Amino acid sequence: QVISNFEIVTWLANQGVENGHGMNTGGAYSFPFGRVKCTIAHHSSALPDGSNGGNPMGFLIHFNDGTDIYFAGDTALTYDMRLIGEAGGVDLALLPIGDNFTMGPDDAVQAAQFVQAKRVIPIHYNTFPPIKQDAQAFAQKLRNAADIDCTVLAPGSQFTL
Incomplete structure (x- = not known):
């Protein structure tokens, strides 16, 4: 199933992709695996x-087993991220660090603190020159500044929480 905003789900349906579920910012919906809330x-x-x-949009996913994951998507740092932390934080946050088009490493450290992440996986970096980043340096910065674990994944690799 594809879960995205209404416009993307509608476009995908026109391309032949079935089983989409359109949502919008601020909305939440319960699926068989848990509840998804769309964030700014x-x-x-x-x-x-x-x-x-x-x-x-970003996605805050509360799985039926109690695990909470925040997928920020492509975004700048926003003060609204604090609301996620104030609601109890997350087990895992996937945060962009590429800079130039999204938040960079310094803002991602702040975002991790805002959402009270227990662990972070950096995303949206090193795909082309303007967003080249040293993910290991980010991981060390995150550990030093906020004592938050960071898992740097190689392209195509997997992580089990």
């Missing part, structure tokens, strides 16, 4: 054909 993300959003991609 500040970024551009366009579809492959150049049409409007709708509101960019």
Whole structure:
């Protein structure tokens, strides 16, 4: 199942992708695996054909086993992230560190603190020159500044929480 904003799910349906579930910022919905809430993300959003991609969003996922994951998506640091921490924090936060188009490493450290993450996986970096980052240096900075664990994944690798 594809869970995304309404515009992307509608576009995918027009491309033949079935079983989409459209949502929007601030909305939440219970699925068989748990509950998904769409969070604010500040970024551009366009579809492959150049049409409007709708509101960019992050996802706060509460799994039935009690695990909480925050996928920030492409976003800048926002003060709204504090609301996630105030609600109890997350077991894992996936945060962009690429800078230039999203938050960079320093802002990602602040975001990890805002959402009270127990662990962070850095995302959206090193795919092309303007967003080249040293993920190991970010991991060390995160540990030093906030005593938060960080797992740096190689492309194609997996992580079990």
